[in-house]
Amino acid sequence: MKLVLLHSSDTHGFLLPTDYQDKENYEAPISLSRVSSLVKAERKKYGTENVLVTDSGDCLQGSPLASYTHQLPLDDGLAKFTAAYNEIGYDARALGNHDFNFGLDYLKYYIDHNDAPIINDNILATNTDKPAFGQAYTIVEKARLKIGIMGITTQYISHWEPEEHTKGLKFVSGFKVLQKLAKKLRPQVDILVALYHGGFESDPLSGEATEPHTGENEGYKILTEIPEIDAFLTGHQHRRLNLVTQNTAIVQPGYRGEAVAKVVLEVEKDKNGQVSIKDMQTELIDTKDYEPDPAIEKIVAPLDKGTQEWLDQPIAHLSEPAPIDNAIEGRIKGAPFINLIQQMQLWFTKADISATAIMSETAKGFSKNVTMREVLLNYPYANQLCIVNISGKDLRDIIEYACGFLEKDKDGHIKFIDRWIKPKPMLYHFDMFYPVQYEADLSKPVGHRLTKLTLNGKEIEADKIYKLAVNNYRALGGGFYPGYSMDKIEKTFDQDYVQMFSEYLTKNDVKVDTRKNYKFY
Numbered sequence: 001m002k003l004v005l006l007h008s009s010d011t012h013g014f015l016l017p018t019d020y021q022d023k024e025n026y027e028a029p030i031s032l033s034r035v036s037s038l039v040k041a042e043r044k045k046y047g048t049e050n051v052l053v054t055d056s057g058d059c060l061q062g063s064p065l066a067s068y069t070h071q072l073p074l075d076d077g078l079a080k081f082t083a084a085y086n087e088i089g090y091d092a093r094a095l096g097n098h099d100f101n102f103g104l105d106y107l108k109y110y111i112d113h114n115d116a117p118i119i120n121d122n123i124l125a126t127n128t129d130k131p132a133f134g135q136a137y138t139i140v141e142k143a144r145l146k147i148g149i150m151g152i153t154t155q156y157i158s159h160w161e162p163e164e165h166t167k168g169l170k171f172v173s174g175f176k177v178l179q180k181l182a183k184k185l186r187p188q189v190d191i192l193v194a195l196y197h198g199g200f201e202s203d204p205l206s207g208e209a210t211e212p213h214t215g216e217n218e219g220y221k222i223l224t225e226i227p228e229i230d231a232f233l234t235g236h237q238h239r240r241l242n243l244v245t246q247n248t249a250i251v252q253p254g255y256r257g258e259a260v261a262k263v264v265l266e267v268e269k270d271k272n273g274q275v276s277i278k279d280m281q282t283e284l285i286d287t288k289d290y291e292p293d294p295a296i297e298k299i300v301a302p303l304d305k306g307t308q309e310w311l312d313q314p315i316a317h318l319s320e321p322a323p324i325d326n327a328i329e330g331r332i333k334g335a336p337f338i339n340l341i342q343q344m345q346l347w348f349t350k351a352d353i354s355a356t357a358i359m360s361e362t363a364k365g366f367s368k369n370v371t372m373r374e375v376l377l378n379y380p381y382a383n384q385l386c387i388v389n390i391s392g393k394d395l396r397d398i399i400e401y402a403c404g405f406l407e408k409d410k411d412g413h414i415k416f417i418d419r420w421i422k423p424k425p426m427l428y429h430f431d432m433f434y435p436v437q438y439e440a441d442l443s444k445p446v447g448h449r450l451t452k453l454t455l456n457g458k459e460i461e462a463d464k465i466y467k468l469a470v471n472n473y474r475a476l477g478g479g480f481y482p483g484y485s486m487d488k489i490e491k492t493f494d495q496d497y498v499q500m501f502s503e504y505l506t507k508n509d510v511k512v513d514t515r516k517n518y519k520f521y
Contacts, residue, residue, distance in 0.1 A: 012062025
């Protein structure tokens with residue numbers, strides 16, 4: 001008999017096939033509406049009774065539509081948003097880290113209005129040490145088989161979210177929880193599945209480390225040390241991944257609903273009812289070949305209409321544009337838009353130095369007439385701004401770490417090293433710093449590349465404490481930078497970046513600094 005598993009993850013609120021850059025374009029090869037059509041086609045092909053459908057989170061944040069929905073009363077916005085996900089008919093779901101971005105009340109409303117069981121094993125209530133919401137597991141019957149489903153989320157959420165978004169919660173290692181739960185569930189089920197909003201800290205095949213083993217991603221450890229799991233359905237890293245290794249089917253379906261991961265298990269039952277898996281096949285099915293589901297289009301239509309009107313709202317007028325013509329080139333050579341972010345962060349914080357990253361590979365910066373659409377397309381994350389007190393030595397270590405992202409190719413051209421491009425682009429981790437003047441010789445060893453680091457014409461002093469303006473994701477450990485820790489955060493601002501851009505641009509006659517203050521050679 002065949003059991004088919006279909007898995008989505010990291011749709012990030014892209015419910016319709018548009019990224020909202022072009023108001024008229026609804027032909028993008030993404031979206032929950034395309035996912036829905038694909039799932040319905042697969043159910044028709046195999047029979048609903050033989051198909052299990054799951055999702056591993058990051059649904060509430062990421063798209064302009066998701067940001068607009070958050071502005072509305074819950075019963076007007078989030079209710080319709082959640083109804084679109086309910087239309088898929090998921091059998092089980094897990095939460096993602098970005099599902100916490102809008103706070104616990106928002107998240108709990110979403111959970112309470114979700115038709116599918118939310119499986120949560122490692123986000124615990126601090127007062128009980130039991131799952132704070134959802135249920136620890138579910139057992140679903142499909143294809144005359146009992147399928148146990150466990151669910152975990154990256155434990156690193158408390159490193160990224162402000163305290164009020166995680167109050168009363170404890171995030172523990174998903175590996176440690178699954179290790180115990182898998183042993184308990186295995187005798188009760190025919191097939192054991194793990195949903196994980198997290199990825200792989202090492203290559204699933206070679207075991208070679210692909211990032212520092214901080215605990216953010218525990219996929220390789222789970223894969224190699226919990227043999228009870230038959231299918232490992234992952235997310236978080238936005239990777240396209242499908243393979244079978246360690247007698248486990250592993251999938252991860254990319255980002256924004258670009259694909260649905262499919263696992264097909266060929267299963268046999270002997271006369272005693274004992275189940276054995278004879279074959280495992282995995283694939284990623286691109287959703288671009290499926291028309292958007294009219295049922296989801298109908299649910300989302302009011303939100304989409306409101307989003308388009310909201311995005312066209314003018315925020316401010318600049319005396320000159322602040323472009324970034326190419327995100328990668330802008331990071332290396334500098335761009336007016338980068339300086340504008342830095343200027344804004346210094347205006348709010350009155351800090352000595354600012355650090356920022358380019359958060360979108362399609363960022364184009366601002367025209368003279370800045371709209372909400374431009375803000376969200378350039379800075380799609382719901383981050384907050386922090387003031388961090390760091391020593392000059394810490395600052396040097398932080399900038400040296402950023403310089404380690406780069407190398408020269410055989411022709412002498414500066415480029416980002418593969419680690420930050422593959423297996424998925426992570427250049428939102430590359431920070432630039434302002435108004436410090438710094439230069440780095442890329443021929444020197446990593447960690448010893450800075451040949452100049454000054455502020456207002458003076459050398460940065462190793463023992464002096466400087467105030468640094470940076471987003472909370474970085475200040476709380478995102479990106480594996482040295483020098484940051486929670487105890488160094490002096491203040492976190494209440495506004496997110498959309499709100500800050502609106503305030504800064506409307507309250508100031510902004511003159512964009514077009515000077516270049518850093519150089520790599």
